[in-house]
Amino acid sequence: MKHESFPLLIHNGRIIDPGQNIDQVGDLLVADHKIVRVGGSVTADQAKKLDATGLVVCPGFIDLHCHLREPGFEDKETIATGTKAAAIGGFTTVCCMPNTDPPLDNRARVDWVKAKASREGVVHVLPIGCVTKGRKGEEISPMAELAEAGVVGFSDDGEPVSNLQVMRCALECSHRLGLPIIDHCEDKELSRGGIINEGRVSARLGLKGIPAASEEIMVARDLAVAKLIGARIHIVHVSTCGSVELIRQAKEKGILVTAEVTPHHLTLTEELAYANAKVNPPLRTEDDIKCLIVGLKEGVIDAIATDHAPHTLKDKKCYLELAAFGISGFETALGCVMSLVHNGEIDLSTLISKLSCEPAKIIGKSELGTLKAGSPANITIFDPNREWVVNSSSFASKGKNTPFEGYQFKGKVMVTIVDGRIAYRDESLSSHVMKSLFLIGEDVGEGDERSEESHHD
Ligand code: DOR
Numbered sequence: 473m474k475h476e477s478f479p480l481l482i483h484n485g486r487i488i489d490p491g492q493n494i495d496q497v498g499d500l501l502v503a504d505h506k507i508v509r510v511g512g513s514v515t516a517d518q519a520k521k522l523d524a525t526g527l528v529v530c531p532g533f534i535d536l537h538c539h540l541r542e543p544g545f546e547d548k549e550t551i552a553t554g555t556k557a558a559a560i561g562g563f564t565t566v567c568c569m570p571n572t573d574p575p576l577d578n579r580a581r582v583d584w585v586k587a588k589a590s591r592e593g594v595v596h597v598l599p600i601g602c603v604t605k606g607r608k609g610e611e612i613s614p615m616a617e618l619a620e621a622g623v624v625g626f627s628d629d630g631e632p633v634s635n636l637q638v639m640r641c642a643l644e645c646s647h648r649l650g651l652p653i654i655d656h657c658e659d660k661e662l663s664r665g666g667i668i669n670e671g672r673v674s675a676r677l678g679l680k681g682i683p684a685a686s687e688e689i690m691v692a693r694d695l696a697v698a699k700l701i702g703a704r705i706h707i708v709h710v711s712t713c714g715s716v717e718l719i720r721q722a723k724e725k726g727i728l729v730t731a732e733v734t735p736h737h738l739t740l741t742e743e744l745a746y747a748n749a750k751v752n753p754p755l756r757t758e759d760d761i762k763c764l765i766v767g768l769k770e771g772v773i774d775a776i777a778t779d780h781a782p783h784t785l786k787d788k789k790c791y792l793e794l795a796a797f798g799i800s801g802f803e804t805a806l807g808c809v810m811s812l813v814h815n816g817e818i819d820l821s822t823l824i825s826k827l828s829c830e831p832a833k834i835i836g837k838s839e840l841g842t843l844k845a846g847s848p849a850n851i852t853i854f855d856p857n858r859e860w861v862v863n864s865s866s867f868a869s870k871g872k873n874t875p876f877e878g879y880q881f882k883g884k885v886m887v888t889i890v891d892g893r894i895a896y897r898d899e900s901l902s903s904h905v906m907k908s909l910f911l912i913g914e915d916v917g918e919g920d921e922r923s924e925e926s927h928h929d
C-alpha cells in the first residue's frame with residue numbers, strides 16, 4: 473500500500489493539458505499521489521506551495537523510445553542514471569528498448585528490469601519486449617509471455633525485422649495480444665555500411681550513405697503487412713519526407729499506424745557529419761525536416777520520442793566509420809523542440825500533446841498523460857523562456873554523446889513530479905521552494921510523511 477505523499481499546491485502556473493483542451497493560468501493541487509484539483513484559485517493551508525508564476529504546468533512527458541542499457545551495457549547507462557536524466561528532461565514515464573545484453577526476450581528479463589526500475593528508477597519505466605528471440609530476426613519471441621510480464625509493445629529496435637514471414641507472424645501475434653509492433657524500419661541491403669545520409673554531404677566527404685529509400689521501403693512493406701492483418705504498428709524515428717507521405721496515406725486508408733519523430737531529426741541536418749551526430753536513421757536534409765514538422769502538426773506523426781541512446785566516450789571517440797550510432801537525448805529534448813515553438817513552427821499546446829497525451833494513447837495508458845483530477849500526479853513544470861547552454865559534462869546520463877554541446881536553448885524543465893513526488897527540481901529554484909520539495913531518495917525531514925516505499929506499482 474502507498475503512504476501519503478505530501479499535499480503540494482502548484483500556484484499560478486500556465487496549466488496546459490491538451491487532452492482536456494485546457495490552457496489557463498491557475499492552481500493545481502496534488503495530494504496522496506494524485507491530482508486533486510486543476511485550475512482556478514485553490515487554497516490548501518496544509519500544502520507545500522510551489523510558485524509556478526511564469527512557468528508551464530503540463531502532463532508529465534512520456535518517452536516512447538529510449539535505451540537504458542541495463543542489463544549488459546552499464547558502462548553506457550544504468551536504470552539509475554538513465555531515469556535521473558529522464559527526470560531532468562521532464563519525462564515521468566519512459567519506455568525502454570530491449571536491445572540489452574541479454575536482450576529482453578523472455579519474462580524473467582522483463583521482470584528483472586521492472587524490479588530494478590522500481591528500486592533504482594526515479595520515473596516510471598515500461599519495458600518493450602523483443603519481436604524475435606535474441607533479436608536475431610529468425611524466430612518470434614514468446615510474445616504472449618512478454619505481454620503477461622507487462623511489456624507495452626514489441627521491437628527489435630537497432631535492427632529491423634528483415635524476414636517478411638517473421639514480421640507477418642509477429643504482427644499476427646501482437647494483434648491478438650492487443651499490443652503494437654514498434655517498428656525500426658531499415659532495409660539492410662541498402663543501408664549496410666552506411667554512416668550518414670546518402671546525399672550531397674556523403675558524396676562530398678566520400679562517406680558511404682544510408683539512402684532515404686532504405687527507411688521508406690521498410691515503412692511501405694510493413695504498412696502493407698499491417699493492412700493485411702489489421703494489426704497495429706508504431707513506426708519509430710521517422711526521418712524522411714517519403715516516410716511521412718506513406719504514413720499519411722496509410723492513415724487515410726484506415727491502417728492502424730502511429731509514428732514518432734526525434735528532436736534531433738526535427739532540427740539537425742546531414743551537414744553535421746561527426747561522431748556525436750552519428751545516429752541511425754541518419755540526420756537528413758532541410759526538406760525532410762520541413763516534412764517532419766508538417767507531419768507532426770497535421771497529426772501524421774503522433775509523438776516526439778527521444779531515442780535516447782547513450783554511449784561511452786570510447787564508443788564515439790574513434791573514426792567516424794567505427795563510431796556507434798546514437799545520441800544521448802533526454803536532457804536536451806525539451807530545449808531542442810522548444811526552438812520550434814519559439815520559431816513559430818508549432819504551437820505550445822500541440823508540442824505538449826506530442827510529448828504527453830499522444831504517446832500515452834499509443835501505449836494504452838492515457839492516465840499517465842493527463843492532468844485530470846483523480847489521475848496519478850505525473851506533472852512536468854517548465855520555463856518556456858529560460859535560456860541555458862548545453863554542457864554534457866553536467867548530464868546525469870552517462871552518455872555525453874550529444875550534437876548539441878554548447879548550444880543555447882530556450883526552454884528548461886524546472887520540476888518533474890512522478891506520482892506526486894519530486895523526481896527532479898532545478899537548482900535555480902528559490903531556496904525556500906527547494907527546502908519544501910523533497911527529492912525522491914533524499915533524507916526525509918522531521919515531520920515529513922513522505923513514503924520511503926517505491927512509487928512504482
Ligand atoms: O542511433 C541509434 N542508436 N539508432 C538505433 O536504432 C539504436 C540506437 C542504439 O541502441 O544505440
Ligand code: ZN
Pocket residue numbers: 629630631656708709752753
Ligand atoms: Zn531504431
